[in-house]
Amino acid sequence: MYDSGSTAFMLVCTMLVLFMTPGLAFFYGGLARRKNVVNTMLMCFAVIGIVGLTWVVAGWSFAYGGDGSLSWFGGFDQLGLVGLVSGMLSEAASVPADAVYPSLVDVCFQMAFAMITAAIVTGSVAGRMRFGAVLAFVGAWSLVVYAPLAHMVWGGEGSLIGDVIGALDFAGGDVVHISSGVTGLILCVALGGRKGFGLKSYRPHNVPFVALGAGLLWLGWFGFNGGSEFAADEVAALAVLNTVVSSAAGLASWLVVERVASGTPSLVGACTGLVAGLVVVTPAAGFVEPWAAVLMGLLVSPVCYLAISRLKARFGYDDALDAFGCHGVGGLLGGVLTGLFCVPELSWTGVGGLLYTGSPDLLVSQVLGILVTLAIVVVLDLLLVAAVRAAFGGLRVSERDEALGLDVSAHGESAYPAFTGLDS
Amino acid sequence: MYDSGSTAFMLVCTMLVLFMTPGLAFFYGGLARRKNVVNTMLMCFAVIGIVGLTWVVAGWSFAYGGDGSLSWFGGFDQLGLVGLVSGMLSEAASVPADAVYPSLVDVCFQMAFAMITAAIVTGSVAGRMRFGAVLAFVGAWSLVVYAPLAHMVWGGEGSLIGDVIGALDFAGGDVVHISSGVTGLILCVALGGRKGFGLKSYRPHNVPFVALGAGLLWLGWFGFNGGSEFAADEVAALAVLNTVVSSAAGLASWLVVERVASGTPSLVGACTGLVAGLVVVTPAAGFVEPWAAVLMGLLVSPVCYLAISRLKARFGYDDALDAFGCHGVGGLLGGVLTGLFCVPELSWTGVGGLLYTGSPDLLVSQVLGILVTLAIVVVLDLLLVAAVRAAFGGLRVSERDEALGLDVSAHGESAYPAFTGLDS
Amino acid sequence: MYDSGSTAFMLVCTMLVLFMTPGLAFFYGGLARRKNVVNTMLMCFAVIGIVGLTWVVAGWSFAYGGDGSLSWFGGFDQLGLVGLVSGMLSEAASVPADAVYPSLVDVCFQMAFAMITAAIVTGSVAGRMRFGAVLAFVGAWSLVVYAPLAHMVWGGEGSLIGDVIGALDFAGGDVVHISSGVTGLILCVALGGRKGFGLKSYRPHNVPFVALGAGLLWLGWFGFNGGSEFAADEVAALAVLNTVVSSAAGLASWLVVERVASGTPSLVGACTGLVAGLVVVTPAAGFVEPWAAVLMGLLVSPVCYLAISRLKARFGYDDALDAFGCHGVGGLLGGVLTGLFCVPELSWTGVGGLLYTGSPDLLVSQVLGILVTLAIVVVLDLLLVAAVRAAFGGLRVSERDEALGLDVSAHGESAYPAFTGLDS
Amino acid sequence: MKKITAIVRPEKLEELKDALNEKGVHGMTVYECMGCGSQHGWTEYYRGKPVMLNMIPKVKIELVVNNAQVDGLIDLLCEVARTGEVGDGKIFVYPVEECVRIRTGERGVKAV
Amino acid sequence: MKKITAIVRPEKLEELKDALNEKGVHGMTVYECMGCGSQHGWTEYYRGKPVMLNMIPKVKIELVVNNAQVDGLIDLLCEVARTGEVGDGKIFVYPVEECVRIRTGERGVKAV
Amino acid sequence: MKKITAIVRPEKLEELKDALNEKGVHGMTVYECMGCGSQHGWTEYYRGKPVMLNMIPKVKIELVVNNAQVDGLIDLLCEVARTGEVGDGKIFVYPVEECVRIRTGERGVKAV
Ligand SMILES: Nc1ncnc2c1ncn2[C@@H]1O[C@H](COP(=O)(O)OP(=O)(O)O)[C@@H](O)[C@H]1O
Ligand SMILES: Nc1ncnc2c1ncn2[C@@H]1O[C@H](COP(=O)(O)OP(=O)(O)O)[C@@H](O)[C@H]1O
Ligand SMILES: Nc1ncnc2c1ncn2[C@@H]1O[C@H](COP(=O)(O)OP(=O)(O)O)[C@@H](O)[C@H]1O
16 A cells, blocks of 8 residues: 555655646746736746647646656656556555555656746747747747656666766656756747847835745745655754745845945845755755755855856846746755765765765766756757747747737737736 | 644645635636726735635535535534634544544645635626625625535535535536536626627737636636645545546647647647636546546537637627536536546445446436536526615616726736737 | 655645745835835845845754754854755664655745844835844844744744743734734834825725735745644644644725724725635644634724724834734734634643643643743843844934835836826 | 816716717726815724725726817716706816827927 | 926925915916936936936926915025025916816816 | 926937936936827727727926026027927926925925
């Protein structure tokens, strides 16, 4: 028989991770300009529809199907989830003694990861990308980039990054944050900046929605990191505790940075710091001690703050809602710090961090894992961008539609028709 | 001893289902006109207060009390939940070996169902019904219609629809969605349309709130369908997975329908499709394979779209927020499709769907179950409407109050006093 | 081995309680004036950052550290959570037979309580307190007042209030609600009223946000009260059921009070009644029968209504968002009523309420517990206020900043820059 | 050319628009505003405390028209906007010196 | 009849309303607007990037009054709305040709 | 002194502000409004039902200027705000009788 406690835990964590995508719609939607709210939120909601389908059709099979013989890909045997229910029915007769929970749970838990990852990407393209092109891109991306990458990191024995290279990624630093952040960067460079980018500055149209989104993401992330232990046990508890304290530290240090840099700590800043703290602890959540999680949170905010306020201005890419500045940069930092702070006894591979072992082995694996991730994502993304651009005859909406706002021009829907106001 | 894993799961599912009612307040509140936001949301919130009390006083007893000898009604023995705690204390000594979780959990889980069902009804009457009459109606309805219907479908051995007719209803197609949707229809016909209905068109005043409500409903629905397995096991996992993929498919197909019909896929459309996908899979969640759940989601959106955009215009009933178009129609479709797609091994009665067995037995039971549900609901509703109308001397507010908006006229409270704007 | 079911339950409850603090940010944020929204919400969010850190550094140790020899304080042995992970690793080898879940879970569960308690306090100071002073105060308060108080009530054998006095507090009537409500009162008296207090009246700027906050608090509270059983069992189920019915009753009776007093039942009223019902049942949730929980909910709303609408006007303290009127008063009432309604078999001490035993023993303990709580909180608060006032050279912002609103003056951030409107 | 502005109850806007359209008046601009006058507003309650609303939401309709239309329009506006209760609002008429249609650059009466 | 409009700081609205009420001016209409002038606004920051706010929220108070009241009201408005810092706003006076009370149909000075 | 008001497309506001600034016009007040005119708006859909938007969001720019500036500004506004499609908006000019700078109490032309 399965362990009903862990089954319950994994099911609830699945629900919470699924809930992150609507949560992100508010985080991003609040940051958007008033004329692009519907478009920004709909990109996240549409991801639910699209990845929900691609995952059933092929994503699950590409990531976790097959016989485990390929280091970079699952297989084709579970396309359409065929055999899932009949497998479950026959399995019910003879559950392996060490089975913790039904494998069906995993299909759904991992789908939730695929959804939120694809949704993060859309933050970079806000306000100017054709809606059809966005949908085509994220659908293809979930199959061609995300699913294989998930296999490479979490595919178990023989997988390229997780096993061969030996990089640790507790809940998705590489798979989720680096992949989505870097993809956002590539897309926003491919698209070019919004009209007036660099001259005008944009403000979030609805700060409480940003806070709402951050709160919902926070909740979902407990399931994200806690559930990545795949059992209701003490490591799951540690992962949750680390998630809380790292995000708290990220929030606090962002406020301090703002106090120093501009004199005024802000709510958008607090929420950004909270999310940055969540990102940085993701690859490390079940591997590190709470004090290390606090430290990671304290460090990530200044780093992301600089990336967002300086790098972006310097290199002039219009990462509209900072998918790269937050997730890409935070994920990179978290991956590296895991190589420092991982407690050997908690490590999946038995290899501990520099701080405990004095040996840079894990650190090297972490960096290598990140580099391979970057290489794969960049190459595949460039191909995908080219394909989508060709298919749609361009990625951007017309200048007139951009000025009018995508809500009216692409969706025929104003977010708040009964309220007066102007984007400023 | 109880299975603590399933107890944990059922408690958490209970919490999530309870949370659906505030969620619905946002789904409906966002769709309402600006001058009726407080009224629309308060109808949902008040349901918490009213059904919370009616359920304790008599609802639980009417639905699940008694000795099971009546096919259409529970009993009077658990009025006021008397004996619940003393039962629990004595039970603690000798828990039956096969007990999964304490029966106390059920009282609360089923109360949450009664709340959300009553709350759905209020969507049809938005903008014109007297607040007192709404409260009286839903309070009485929860006792006179909902509780007996729950008994008939889920009352176990001997129950009219669930056992005698043999209709399957995993999580509430008949009990929740058809009953509430049809009641909404009857109420909105009894009330008549809002002033200007058919001439003016209304827009949702706050699209992000619609999305928020949809997101919260989505989360709650995982508990709704997953918890309806009453254990943390593989069928619960299947129910959750089916819920996700059907809603994803409903969202996607609604966007496609809109793209074809009006050229502009919208966020309200995506949210409506998501909810329609949730409704349609509700009676089937633990009975069908994921591919069937996807198909159900793909089908429900065009059907509901037609019902909402064509039927309503054709017959001229003012189902303001589409409780019938969404829940009634989606529930009907889901009930019928369950008769096609139910996997025999998963069926509670052992009778499988047409597609697996080649026999129309289950399909016939499903249709019969729906017809009986319709008959009971229509007859009782008409009586209730007449009673409430008589008691309150009319169901509608004055024309002047309707024009001014119910927020100010009935509640002395503007939803957003600090924002400028007009309903358009 | 641990009980994975209870572990799962406690982890999920932890997540839900953590989520209450962002929820409160909306409850308070919606009640605030438009020009103070960011400030009001940020006070809650900042509490996450600050208490997240203080709890790790010393709060946990002060509350639950030590060897249990002190009746009013934990100890210094777990500062910085040192030894937590190594303890977990060694513990894993030899889990005590009766251990329900890993002690790590408790660190996080109790941290969530510390966060929400500190956040409640901020409701009293809305619109006029210096942001830095708020942060300093709540940080110090969580260490100096909250942590020792938690020890005194829940510190087990030998603890002052919980054991010596023998007062019952299921989930935090004394520790959470009385302590925060009274602290709010002291702060708002120390601060003085907002400009125009008593002459002008303020309205909530965003009623749906109040409802959102109430809904999120409702959800979180299920984890708060349910989790306070520390196991997934029938008492947890009872606590959840009582929480639901008491809040439902509070909501209903507030609407009735408003109907009688002003003629117009309102959504802010419904939400306030819901929260009052939650507060009153908190100390009693696992101790009383459902009918008693209903009664407590029915009683609390008129009492809080009078406190808010009459007491405040009478004594002229500007408890801006009614932290005292809701949490202080509701907590007091709940503590006393526990002394009446506690079922002896459910009591932690075996001592039942007056109604069951005919003896006032428990009632006396309850009142004594409350008085000791009040004494401790008042004395320490006065010292803290004086210290913070001295450190910051005053607690209040300038008159000009207050008139302009704290959002722009203290945070350089407008909550809704794209919407037109005025505080009225 | 004259500018007619009518400050009216928001719930009358739809009817006024329809009435003006029927009369062939198509150009118009609408503003939201808050007014106080003889009308004392309503009382809302916040947690048992009465909140007097002395500023009441109103709508201002602005029409620039030829001199000849002024009287007819005033009568029409009065008729449609009147409920007979305090708070029906006011109409003001102002002189206009010039009018330009941006799209074409046309000026004066034919640009109205 | 004249129309006096005063564009002022939003935080002064309450005081102005009280002052006008005291003087017996009851009819008034208030609009929200955004102004730019000598005042340069404040700087907000969004994720470390300064955002210059060159349009500042203001409030316009509109009073239609008899000619005799104009000067007294200008003085009153100036006095109450003045802080001495840039951004205090402006008062403009316009001619009004007609005034109608919708409720009664009264016209001219007695309708004001 | 004259008051120039231009009712224009909201998406033109930024450009107009920049253009006016360049010409040295600093004082200006902006209002949001809804207009109808020859332009028929767009159609939104709500659950498959078309919703005709006959009131379109517009922005009104108000400039009080000296008589001499009027013509130049009208030309400038027309040039920048014109797209050539229906809905570009209108400019109206009104007489102003007095102008007061609240901060200093200055009056007339130098207060503009
Ligand atoms: N002298 C005035 N100047 C500007 N606006 C006015 C004036 N008098 C009335 N108004 C506007 O007209 C609205 C209606 O006026 P009110 O006196 O309440 O009703 P009635 O016209 O029925 O006497 C007010 O809310 C205000 O907006
Ligand atoms: N010439 C003008 N035309 C229209 N509005 C103006 C004009 N000059 C100033 N304003 C309005 O008055 C407000 C205050 O003016 P400003 O120049 O900032 O302050 P001050 O009056 O103290 O010099 C501006 O924000 C603008 O709304
Ligand atoms: N006679 C008028 N009085 C008041 N406002 C007007 C008038 N005519 C036009 N407007 C305003 O100007 C806007 C643009 O006018 P419209 O007729 O749509 O375009 P165009 O100027 O290109 O013909 C309208 O939306 C309305 O706000």
